[in-house]
Amino acid sequence: MAEPRFDELIHPSTRLSIVALLAAADWVDFGFVRDRLGLSDSALSKQFATLEEAGYVVTERLLVNRRHRVRVRLTGTGRRAFGGHVAALQEIVATADQTVAP
């Protein structure tokens, strides 16, 4: 269980969806993320650029079956940040539930 640590960079809904997809995989093709989230290439590139700048993801350009593919994966830093963020969210919910409970 990661130490709870709310991460403002990850939290916005689109970025959270992207990081959660990447966290469940070793690597993901750019097109897979784009199609699942219904984003344009440019919008997704912008999100990846922000995450890459923070050191949370790395992108690799590969030639697969004579086609250029972009693969994205979460770094160790990104994985720890995501784990901490999820733990922080769970902590918020747990605290609220304890407050409500008699």
Next chain:
Amino acid sequence: MAQSIGANDARSALTTVEYSRQQVIAEIDLPRWYWLGLAAGWFGMGVVTDFGPGWLVISIVPVFGAVHASVAHRVLSGRKRSSQLSVRAELAGTHIPALVIGFLIALVGVTIAIALIVNADGANHPAAIAGAFAAVIVALGGPQLMAAVRRRALRRAGP
């Protein structure tokens, strides 16, 4: 900082995380061509056993096994159905290759049993008939087996 959002926002964010994870779990599978190729090979072995020359009957099983082994090691993990992503091992589990191999071993027994029963009944081409039956089980049962694996992965991942 953690207190800057409310419980409802946190719940909503956790739902988003869970939905994303489910989308990746939905990708746990073997390629469709693997099951179809296996079914075709199984039927082919039955046909060769009934109609082929002796040398081919003797060599078809080891050749089939060798071809399967060369292909299987790349796909049997169930983590790379397509070239679009590789599911993390802890999410897919490490049991899928053993499960598929177990399924195939059981199918060998079923094929032999059907061939013996059909032969005892006096049919002319017991191996081809048994091979066809097994091929249908592979083509339909294989994807069902992987669907069960995905359901299990979803339960393990939990809400």
